[in-house]
Amino acid sequence: PRGASLTDFAEKINVEPAQLVQMLFSLGEMVTATESVNEETLQLIGEELNYIVQVVSPEDEDRELLESFDIEFGEDEGDESDLVVRPPVVTVMGHVDHGKTKLLDALRKANVVAKEAGGITQHIGAYQVQTEVDGEDRRITFIDTPGHEAFTAMRARGAQATDIAILVVAADDGVMPQTIEALNHAKAANVPIVVAVNKIDKPDADPTKVRGQLTEYGLIPEEYGGDAMFVDVSAKSELNLDKLLEAVVLTADASLDLRANPDQDAQGLVVEAHLDRGRGPVATVLVQRGTLHVGDSIVAGPAHGRVRAMLDEHGNELSVADPSRPAMVLGLSAVPGAGQNFIVVDDDRMARQIAEKREARERAAMQAKRRVRRTLEDFMAS
Ligand code: GDP
Numbered sequence: 001p002r003g004a005s006l007t008d009f010a011e012k013i014n015v016e017p018a019q020l021v022q023m024l025f026s027l028g029e030m031v032t033a034t035e036s037v038n039e040e041t042l043q044l045i046g047e048e049l050n051y052i053v054q055v056v057s058p059e060d061e062d063r064e065l066l067e068s069f070d071i072e073f074g075e076d077e078g079d080e081s082d083l084v085v086r087p088p089v090v091t092v093m094g095h096v097d098h099g100k101t102k103l104l105d106a107l108r109k110a111n112v113v114a115k116e117a118g119g120i121t122q123h124i125g126a127y128q129v130q131t132e133v134d135g136e137d138r139r140i141t142f143i144d145t146p147g148h149e150a151f152t153a154m155r156a157r158g159a160q161a162t163d164i165a166i167l168v169v170a171a172d173d174g175v176m177p178q179t180i181e182a183l184n185h186a187k188a189a190n191v192p193i194v195v196a197v198n199k200i201d202k203p204d205a206d207p208t209k210v211r212g213q214l215t216e217y218g219l220i221p222e223e224y225g226g227d228a229m230f231v232d233v234s235a236k237s238e239l240n241l242d243k244l245l246e247a248v249v250l251t252a253d254a255s256l257d258l259r260a261n262p263d264q265d266a267q268g269l270v271v272e273a274h275l276d277r278g279r280g281p282v283a284t285v286l287v288q289r290g291t292l293h294v295g296d297s298i299v300a301g302p303a304h305g306r307v308r309a310m311l312d313e314h315g316n317e318l319s320v321a322d323p324s325r326p327a328m329v330l331g332l333s334a335v336p337g338a339g340q341n342f343i344v345v346d347d348d349r350m351a352r353q354i355a356e357k358r359e360a361r362e363r364a365a366m367q368a369k370r371r372v373r374r375t376l377e378d379f380m381a382s
């Protein structure tokens with residue numbers, strides 16, 4: 001891992017960073033825990049602990065596994081003409097208590113389609129809303145786990161679910177440390193930002209101040225000649241939510257080319273998953289390309305199975321899920337992890353084979369961690 005610190009590495013092999021610092025010191029290498037370590041140092045640690053250190057990322061390893069089954073993850077297949085516009089996938093980020101949860105709830109509630117369907121909304125980790133922009137019906141998918149923890153957890157797995165980030169800033173509080181953190185995460189991921197200046201119903205709200213503050217961080221409002229859209233909202237009073245949705249669509253149209261080929265085997269990401277007492281493992285997946293069908297053979301992380309049923313965020317059964325659509329999938333053999341990928345494969349047998357290989361690899365990695373830990377303890381004791 002280029003640029004990874006000794007602490008990162010220690011975490012990977014499940015030992016205390018201080019132990020590695022100490023060991024390296026006794027070998028004549030002065031390295032602090034936060035310092036990034038090069039491959040030679042990792043090799044040195046490996047030699048000392050009698051391990052072969054191979055610098056391979058889990059993502060590369062998985063890519064190789066899939067290649068051996070002639071599967072490529074993430075690429076659209078087909079011609080340019082097969083691609084159709086897909087809804088943007090949005091993550092809501094911002095400082096604690098600035099209204100991320102309230103905003104996600106308000107947007108879900110404001111959705112006309114949900115009202116018409118009359119279904120009871122349930123939390124499945126993501127939802128889709130419909131809005132009208134320039135007389136056209138447009139859809140937006142929201143990842144319903146606010147905060148940049150989920151965002152970074154996915155990115156750490158090499159997964160990018162988010163197309164656009166809504167940065168929520170409370171107009172009474174202004175820019176706070178986690179506002180900047182969220183901003184930096186979005187920038188690092190190269191994800192365009194729409195700013196929701198929230199709580200404008202409050203008497204001490206100062207949306208102009210928020211604009212000035214973010215300008216200092218290089219996020220310049222359109223009205224000041226920049227390219228970021230700022231929308232004053234109140235999640236509580238449900239004010240300007242349609243304007244916020246419009247800003248998301250306009251930002252997507254202006255700076256992204258969001259298209260996917262729906263006529264191919266589905267692939268995407270697991271947003272969240274859990275074990276349901278009655279239904280067994282359930283996973284909310286986000287389809288990123290292709291169309292997912294009931295009956296498809298899929299592998300999701302170390303889980304496999306046939307899609308027995310799919311539900312949307314209103315509890316309605318779906319027979320298909322198109323690009324950017326979140327769907328709760330029933331029929332998996334186990335509970336996959338958030339951020340792991342799912343892939344439709346030719347048949348159940350292939351799904352099981354891939355899942356078994358992944359599971360074996362996860363098990364081996366765990367055992368290796370335990371062995372390294374024991375060997376390191378011996379080294380320290382001697
Ligand atoms: P989160 O930590 O960012 O998820 O923030 P929450 O959504 O939990 O909101 C924090 C607090 O601010 C709660 O008490 C909300 O009711 C309140 N809040 C959120 N949005 C608004 C708003 O637009 N106006 C007012 N007055 N209060 C809000």
Ligand code: MG
Nearest residue numbers: 100101102146
């Ligand atoms: Mg919250």
